[in-house]
Amino acid sequence: MDQVANFDLFASRLADRSEYFSAGHRACQGCGEALAVRLICKALGEETVIANATGCMEIISSMYPTTAWGLPWIHVAFENAAAVGSGVEAGLKALRRKGRIPNREVKTVAMAGDGGTMDIGLQALSGAMERGHNLLFICLDNEAYMNTGIQRSSGTPMGASTTTSPAGKLSYGQKTWKKNMPEIMVAHRVPYVATVCPSYPIDLLNKVKKAKEVKGPAYIHCFSVCPTGWRAASELTIALGRLVVETGIFPLFEVEDGKYRFTVKPDTLRPVKDYLKHQGRFRHLTPDVIEMIQQGVYHEYNKLQDKVDNLHAWSELRKKPHAR
Amino acid sequence: MAKRVGMEVAIAVAEAVGMCNVDVAAVYPITPQSHIAEHLSDIVADGRTDTEYVTVESEHSAISVVIGASGTGARTYTATSSQGLMLMHEILPIVSAMRLPICMAVANRAVSGPLNILNDHSDIMPQRDAGWIVMFTENGQEAIDLSIQSFKIAEDPEVMLPVAVNIDGFQLTHMVEPVEFPDQKAVSRFIPARKPYAMLHPDTPVTMGAFAMSDIYHEMMMVKDEVLKNSKKTILKVWDEWAKTFGRRYKPVETYRADDAEVLLVTMGSMGETAEVAIDELRKKKVSVGLVKIRLWRPFPFDEFRHVVRKAKLLIVTDRAVSFGGPGGPVHAEIKAALYHDKHRPAVHDYIIGLGGRDVRVSDFVTMVERAIKDRRKSAVKDYEFYGVRE
Ligand SMILES: Cc1ncc(C[n+]2csc(CCOP(=O)(O)OP(=O)(O)O)c2C)c(N)n1
Numbered sequence: 001m002d003q004v005a006n007f008d009l010f011a012s013r014l015a016d017r018s019e020y021f022s023a024g025h026r027a028c029q030g031c032g033e034a035l036a037v038r039l040i041c042k043a044l045g046e047e048t049v050i051a052n053a054t055g056c057m058e059i060i061s062s063m064y065p066t067t068a069w070g071l072p073w074i075h076v077a078f079e080n081a082a083a084v085g086s087g088v089e090a091g092l093k094a095l096r097r098k099g100r101i102p103n104r105e106v107k108t109v110a111m112a113g114d115g116g117t118m119d120i121g122l123q124a125l126s127g128a129m130e131r132g133h134n135l136l137f138i139c140l141d142n143e144a145y146m147n148t149g150i151q152r153s154s155g156t157p158m159g160a161s162t163t164t165s166p167a168g169k170l171s172y173g174q175k176t177w178k179k180n181m182p183e184i185m186v187a188h189r190v191p192y193v194a195t196v197c198p199s200y201p202i203d204l205l206n207k208v209k210k211a212k213e214v215k216g217p218a219y220i221h222c223f224s225v226c227p228t229g230w231r232a233a234s235e236l237t238i239a240l241g242r243l244v245v246e247t248g249i250f251p252l253f254e255v256e257d258g259k260y261r262f263t264v265k266p267d268t269l270r271p272v273k274d275y276l277k278h279q280g281r282f283r284h285l286t287p288d289v290i291e292m293i294q295q296g297v298y299h300e301y302n303k304l305q306d307k308v309d310n311l312h313a314w315s316e317l318r319k320k321p322h323a324r
Numbered sequence: 325m326a327k328r329v330g331m332e333v334a335i336a337v338a339e340a341v342g343m344c345n346v347d348v349a350a351v352y353p354i355t356p357q358s359h360i361a362e363h364l365s366d367i368v369a370d371g372r373t374d375t376e377y378v379t380v381e382s383e384h385s386a387i388s389v390v391i392g393a394s395g396t397g398a399r400t401y402t403a404t405s406s407q408g409l410m411l412m413h414e415i416l417p418i419v420s421a422m423r424l425p426i427c428m429a430v431a432n433r434a435v436s437g438p439l440n441i442l443n444d445h446s447d448i449m450p451q452r453d454a455g456w457i458v459m460f461t462e463n464g465q466e467a468i469d470l471s472i473q474s475f476k477i478a479e480d481p482e483v484m485l486p487v488a489v490n491i492d493g494f495q496l497t498h499m500v501e502p503v504e505f506p507d508q509k510a511v512s513r514f515i516p517a518r519k520p521y522a523m524l525h526p527d528t529p530v531t532m533g534a535f536a537m538s539d540i541y542h543e544m545m546m547v548k549d550e551v552l553k554n555s556k557k558t559i560l561k562v563w564d565e566w567a568k569t570f571g572r573r574y575k576p577v578e579t580y581r582a583d584d585a586e587v588l589l590v591t592m593g594s595m596g597e598t599a600e601v602a603i604d605e606l607r608k609k610k611v612s613v614g615l616v617k618i619r620l621w622r623p624f625p626f627d628e629f630r631h632v633v634r635k636a637k638l639l640i641v642t643d644r645a646v647s648f649g650g651p652g653g654p655v656h657a658e659i660k661a662a663l664y665h666d667k668h669r670p671a672v673h674d675y676i677i678g679l680g681g682r683d684v685r686v687s688d689f690v691t692m693v694e695r696a697i698k699d700r701r702k703s704a705v706k707d708y709e710f711y712g713v714r715e
Contacts, residue, residue, distance in 0.1 A: 071526070072524040080388035088524055093376055095398055098347070
């Protein structure tokens with residue numbers, strides 16, 4: 001937390017000054033995703049290849065014949081970023097082994113929105129993680145299909161009104177709980193899984209750097225505020241990213257080798273209402289639905305706390321001679 | 325001369341690919357392609373080729389993996405069939421648009437439904453307009469030769485397009501045939517390591533797969549069409565070099581006893597050899613008939629085709645797929661389009677045959693020819709008909 005408080009002091013030293021995701025792209029005002037990508041690229045550095053799914057980040061950054069990308073970058077389709085990334089990794093590995101490219105470590109990173117990760121892209125992601133490629137996958141979660149007009153995804157939170165989960169006389173909006181992607185990744189025995197949010201830039205930079213060093217699969221889930229899709233003021237992007245962590249709705253943690261750890265831990269959780277009230281997508285919610293959301297957040301948070309308190313690193317478990 | 329061996333064709337294809345210094349392969353098993361997936365992984369496991377073999381979770385990921393790998397500059401290979409090819413469909417036009425020289429074998433099989441694992445061409449026909457080079461093979465030797473040639477054609481700087489080599493499922497993939505393998509050294513000379521035009525690497529930070537709107541998309545499609553048409557020059561050049569190096573000559577359209585024939589039967593794929601026997605029988609009965617076999621489906625060899633049929637009065641086309649509610653079979657439609665402007669236009673009769681593995685025998689080809697000739701005398705040539713429908 002101290003680092004965050006002293007961000008102005010440390011930032012220039014911690015963050016690479018080079019820009020690999022340059023200004024002039026077409027993202028909306030206050031786009032949390034574009035900010036995250038800019039920071040992520042700084043943490044990744046030059047020795048990186050990116051495979052990007054169809055979605056906001058691809059559309060706003062690669063309008064032919066322009067490009068915002070200073071890193072080698074490939075886009076193919078919506079659901080296959082993890083597979084394309086797997087191929088990039090395999091290609092670099094083969095060419096390096098055969099001496100056809102310089103003998104240097106190059107990191108392959110795949111990126112997709114929440115739709116490209118947890119809905120249509122889940123199969124390709126599961127395959128890539130299970131196969132154990134040296135691949136970092138980053139989910140840029142803005143909680144709906146924003147690129148195509150704010151349709152719901154399995155990452156849309158309970159109660160949010162989207163264009164396909166609209167609030168109406170008979171509906172309070174999204175009626176399902178957000179899919180827990182980090183848990184799904186941990187279940188794949190991915191050695192490094194973390195959540196980040198660009199409102200906590202140092203935390204984000206540190207985790208991306210850590211993930212980059214993993215010689216195998218890694219997964220980062222990035223909470224990305226979308227003022228356009230959430231009907232929120234664009235100057236609230238950073239504040240909303242803070243509030244989502246302070247309310248416990250989106251805790252910042254990492255799972256290294258199966259061991260859970262909070263990286264940013266609020267002393268007490270603020271009520272979810274503090275976060276919901278700034279966003280048009282939640283404006284219709286009645287007190288009982290808000291209470292249901294509040295209980296849901298406590299439930300998930302306690303589950304996570306339990307894991308932080310009780311789970312051991314997998315490597316430690318292996319030392320025990322018998323199954324417990 | 326290399327030694328002849330008896331080998332299952334799918335295994336032979338994997339062996340041939342194993343000689344091509346493939347950097348990355350991603351193959352998902354599906355009958356009747358599976359022996360390629362399995363045998364290629366054997367070759368990799370035994371260290372007979374230095375290849376990253378990615379055991380993907382679907383064909384959609386197979387084609388996506390080889391795209392990513394091809395983007396880095398690697399030589400890439402995949403193989404599939406039927407439902408697998410249909411699952412890849414979304415990605416196929418992206419491969420050609422990105423000018424990635426991916427090579428793929430298609431063990432042709434009927435598409436569902438109903439589910440059927442046997443041979444016809446209904447899997448490759450929906451991919452017709454994906455912008456790939458598409459070829460058909462007739463026997464095991466051709467399957468070996470075309471598989472090797474495909475890398476040289478695809479990776480040529482004038483081409484840089486993906487190539488699909490079609491091998492009829494079971495009818496060809498599972499036949500044990502006498503084949504000979506070219507010498508490994510000669511193959512390595514014929515296809516040296518790929519020299520990519522652009523590579524996904526930090527030393528050359530390119531953007532691949534940018535998004536394009538109406539101001540430029542239209543022109544990009546025109547370029548794709550021109551490049552695909554132009555690829556015929558390279559294909560002919562490669563076949564010429566192959567003939568000089570390995571002694572076997574390939575043509576976009578092959579013929580059998582066709583020069584003086586009034587009637588020409590048209591086939592594509594492994595049924596050509598059965599049809600040849602039928603032609604011999606009909607010739608014995610003094611029927612003036614020959615055979616035209618289409619090897620190159622895309623780019624379609626319009627000039628070569630018009631040339632070989634220029635003296636014919638009747639074309640009997642066989643199709644192994646249906647364009648439902650349309651002009652019968654896709655080969656038929658193509659041929660009619662090819663001939664529309666010709667002053668000399670033969671009558672064209674289309675038979676849809678051998679769907680879902682239905683056997684087509686020598687006697688069937690004889691019957692088709694005799695019946696079409698009779699129909700033509702009565703001026704009763706139909707656009708198309710399903711041959712051999714059970715009553
Ligand atoms: C196979 C396929 N289905 C649908 C689409 C249309 N589509 C493009 S992007 C997108 C949604 C992207 O949402 P998400 O992954 O959450 O990323 P975001 O745009 O919100 O960053 C959709 C539905 C597509 N391009 N391809």
